[in-house]
Amino acid sequence: AEFGxxxxxNDTDGLLRTHIPFRQTVQQxxxxxxxxxxxxxxxxxxxxxxxxxxxxxxLNHREIPLSERNEIFIHFPETSFERYEYIDVLTxxxxxxxxxxxxxxxxxxxxxASDFYSIPSFPGAxxxxxxxxxxxxxxxxxxxxxxxxxxxxxxxxxxxISVSLGAVLILFRPIWTYTILGILTLLYALxxxxxxxxxxxxxxxxMPCF
Numbered sequence: 001a002e003f004g005x006x007x008x009x010n011d012t013d014g015l016l017r018t019h020i021p022f023r024q025t026v027q028q029x030x031x032x033x034x035x036x037x038x039x040x041x042x043x044x045x046x047x048x049x050x051x052x053x054x055x056x057x058x059l060n061h062r063e064i065p066l067s068e069r070n071e072i073f074i075h076f077p078e079t080s081f082e083r084y085e086y087i088d089v090l091t092x093x094x095x096x097x098x099x100x101x102x103x104x105x106x107x108x109x110x111x112x113a114s115d116f117y118s119i120p121s122f123p124g125a126x127x128x129x130x131x132x133x134x135x136x137x138x139x140x141x142x143x144x145x146x147x148x149x150x151x152x153x154x155x156x157x158x159x160x161i162s163v164s165l166g167a168v169l170i171l172f173r174p175i176w177t178y179t180i181l182g183i184l185t186l187l188y189a190l191x192x193x194x195x196x197x198x199x200x201x202x203x204x205x206x207m208p209c210f
Contacts, residue, residue, distance in 0.1 A: 004036030006134060008117065009071070015125055016117040018071035019137040021046070021057055021064075034137035035059075041103065041142065059141060065148065073147040074140045075200055076119045080128075081135055083109070103138070107131020122197075147200040154203070 005023065010016050021035040029048070031039070039045055042060040049056040049063070057064040057072070064072055086106075088094045107130055108115050115130035128136075140146055165184070169177045195201040 002031075002036035002040045004031045004033035006033045006130065008130075008133065009069075010117070014118055016119050016133065018067070018069075018073050019140065020069070020071050021066075021141065022048070022070065024070070032137070034134050034141055037103070037134075037138050038141045057141075062142075064141070064146060072140060073202060074136055075145060075147050076121070076128075076136055078121065081105075081132060105131045105135045105138075107134070145200055147196065147202050150201065150203050 007020070007023070008016055009018065009020060011018075019034065020032060022029045022031045031046070035046055038059060044060050046057055046059040049058050054068070055066045055070060057066055066072060084094050084098070109129040109131065113129075116127050117130065117133055118125045118127055119133070166181070169180055172180075192203045195203060
């Protein structure tokens with residue numbers, strides 16, 4: 001049997017975008033519930049591979065890069081999983097064949113439960129249960145097209161370009177300066193959003209930085 005923890009870390013805006021597959025303690029690495037399930041389903045054992053720049057999670061011949069906080073970024077689709085009431089399963093209303101060759105995640109989804117999280121959803125956010133979050137984290141570990149965050153050097157280069165552009169724009173009239181800055185900021189935000197949606201590429205939206 002495999003055991004794992006279900007702790008989560010929200011971003012500063014309150015949304016949940018990442019999953020931490022293991023947590024480092026003084027004595028050992030404690031794995032998450034989705035990673036424990038992935039180990040069980042693949043019959044293997046995930047291991048941590050260290051390089052000069054970052055850690056990588058090796059799982060069933062997959063190399064999953066981790067962020068500086070040992071996270072993976074989850075791309076949450078707009079779809080969901082099939083859900084069944086536990087009482088319907090116990091009373092036989094749901095056929096056992098429904099779950100044949102399936103992975104089942106049990107959890108609480110009652111309105112009074114506190115196991116709910118907000119995740120990104122165009123054009124804002126939506127709320128899912130902790131069980132659904134763990135299911136999506138498992139999918140991401142096993143088969144998911146994980147969003148990749150651009151290296152910090154890219155952000156530094158873009159910031160230097162924007163600072164240089166800002167220095168040039170101060171030579172123009174204020175109305176033109178503000179107009180151009182507004183257009184460029186809007187284009188950058190749209191480009192970042194489209195790259196994340198279409199290519200799962202995460203670009204730091206730092207602008208304007210001057």
